[in-house]
Amino acid sequence: MDVAPVQEPHAVVSVIDTREAYLAAVEAIAAGHGPIAIDAERASGFRYSQRAYLIQIFRRGSGVFLFDPPAIGDFSDLNALISDEEWVLHAASQDLACLREVGLDPERIFDTELGARLAGLPRVGLGTxxxxxxxxxxxxxxxxxxxxTRPLPQSWLVYAALDVELLPDLRDAVGALLTEAGKADIAEQEFSEVLHREAKPPKTDAWRKLSGLHTVRGARNLAVARSLWQARDDYAQEIDxxxxxxxxxxxxxxxxxxxxxxxxxxxxxRDFTGRASRSELNRWWAAIEAxxxxxxxxxxxxxxxxxxxxxxxSDRNPAADKRLKAARAxxxxxxxELTIPLENLLTPELLRRLAWSPPSDLDVDSIRSALTELGARPWQVDATSQVIHDAFVDASQIEEEPGEPVS
Known part of the structure; x- marks a missing residue:
């Protein structure tokens, strides 16, 4: 069995954490050529914020640069020099927000993770x-x-550097697959949607996402759960x-x-645990009293x-139930047939909304208009409108099964 070769030992990597070194790196990156490969590392699961704690950039002809965002602060002068270049990211939707937070905002992107999905690869993690x-x-x-963590261990820095050093080559390989499959335009539309997607508004009643809340009975108990959640969230934000x-x-x-x-x-x-469960006992008790x-x-x-x-x-709206089942199939x-994942072809939420409230005039043009209004991209409208129309028409012609005779 063939075994993929492991990367050669990597040179020592250092972190850029001074303004002087940052400005020198800006000049070097601007002098390079080709797309900007970029990645960001956060501390999800450790910190409250979703800020970037390391930003990695690689460009052919320039090399790899690892920046310490808390130390550097603002990256707008780098952005001014590279924003109109193509930026290559893997799973861009995860990193764009924290990059924009420090002034890095691309005008066009190539998402190797999303591109791999559209190309039909079964697994799309970067390593795979x-x-x-x-x-x-x-x-x-x-x-x-x-x-x-500061200082960052050298093994972590090498890992971070490799994440971006391979992205330009990966971009070319994924791009070739998309072109070969006739999906380059589809990918471009999807990349643009990710780039220009509006940030989701804050969730209302976010406390209701507490795992296990469904086991809490009674409005007063829910009020205590809400108060505890808010006290924890405020304190977590305060100490990041x-x-x-x-x-x-x-x-x-x-x-x-x-x-x-x-x-x-x-x-x-005994089941009230956690590292701050006793050290902040006054806080939690005050929340319960509230x-x-x-x-x-x-x-x-x-x-x-x-x-x-x-x-x-099936009970609330039988006609919609038939439309949804037929269209989903x-x-x-x-x-x-298209080797495009279902959630990329058309999100389940969008299909549900269309099945629940279809256009009054059930023709292909009205389906196209409804899909566009719901946020589907042009390629999605072209690919699915006729199929959905036919499924809805078929569903409307299904007669109710006669009931079983009573014995």
């Missing part, structure tokens, strides 16, 4: 795609590291620590269910969507 298309085994042992590292969701839910009648009782709960006394009791259920979950459609077949 690099091995598949470039024949190089890329170790990924530091992907979940705490990148806010991931909330779950202070007190896990399971502990907040346990306290909301138990409703301890004193701070001492809270301290005695939840117990508030007049602003939450609804037993969160604000719902006008559209119920599909499992309820047809789109699944089309996904296989």
């Amino acid at each position: 795609v690099v091995e598949e298309l470039l024949g190089i085994h890329l170790a990924k042992e530091h992907s979940a590291a705490d990148w806010s 620590t991931a909330p779950g590292r202070l007190v896990p969701d399971s502990s907040l839910v346990a306290a909301a269910k138990a409703m301890p009648d004193s701070k001492h009782a809270l301290a005695g709960m 939840g117990m006394s508030t007049d602003d009791l939450p609804a037993l259920r969160g604000p719902g969507d006008a559209m119920p979950p599909p499992r309820a459609w 047809a789109i699944t077949d089309l996904s296989t």
Whole structure:
């Protein structure tokens, strides 16, 4: 069995953490040629913020540069020199926000992860795609590291450098696959959508995302859960620590269910754990008291969507249920035919909304207009509108099955 070669030992990598070194790097990157390969490392799971703690840039003719964003601060002068070049990222949607936070904002991108999906590769993690298309085994042992650590270990820096050094070659390989499959225009539309996608507004009732909250009964108990969640979130933001590292969701839910009648009782709960569960006991007890006394009791259920979950459609809206099942089957077949993942061909949410509230005039043009209004890209509209129309028409012609005779 052929084994992909492992990368050769890497030269020592240093971090750019002074303004003088940063400006020298800006000049070197500007003097290079070809696309800008870029990646960012955050400290998800360790820190509250999603800021970048390391930014890696590679450009042919320039080399690789690793920047310390907290030390550098603003990258706008680098951005001014490279923003109109193509930037290559892997899973761009994960990094664009933290890059923009420091002034790095591209005008066009090539997303090797998304491109690999559209090309039909079954697995699209960076290491897997690099091995598949470039024949190089890329170790990924530091992907979940705490990148806010200072100083960063040399092995981590080498890992970070390799993430971008291979991106230009990977971009060429993925681009060739897309061109060969006739999907280059599709990919360009998808890359543009990622680049210009509006940030999601803050979630309403974010506390309802507490894992295990469904086991909490009663509005007063929910009020305590909400108060505890808010106290934890405020403190986590204050000290820039991931909330779950202070007190896990399971502990907040346990306290909301138990409703301890004193701070001492809270301290005695065996399932109220976490590194800040006792050191910040006054904070958590104050939150419980606030939840117990508030007049602003939450609804037993969160604000719902006008559209119920599909499992309820057969009772709530049988016609929509038939449309959704027929269209979903047809789109699944089309996904296989085009070798494009279902969620990229047309998001399930968009298809559900169209099936729930279809155009009054059920023709292909009205389906096209509805898809466009819901946010589908032109290639998605072209690929799916006829298929959805035909499925909806077929669904409307299905007669109800006669009931079983009563014995």
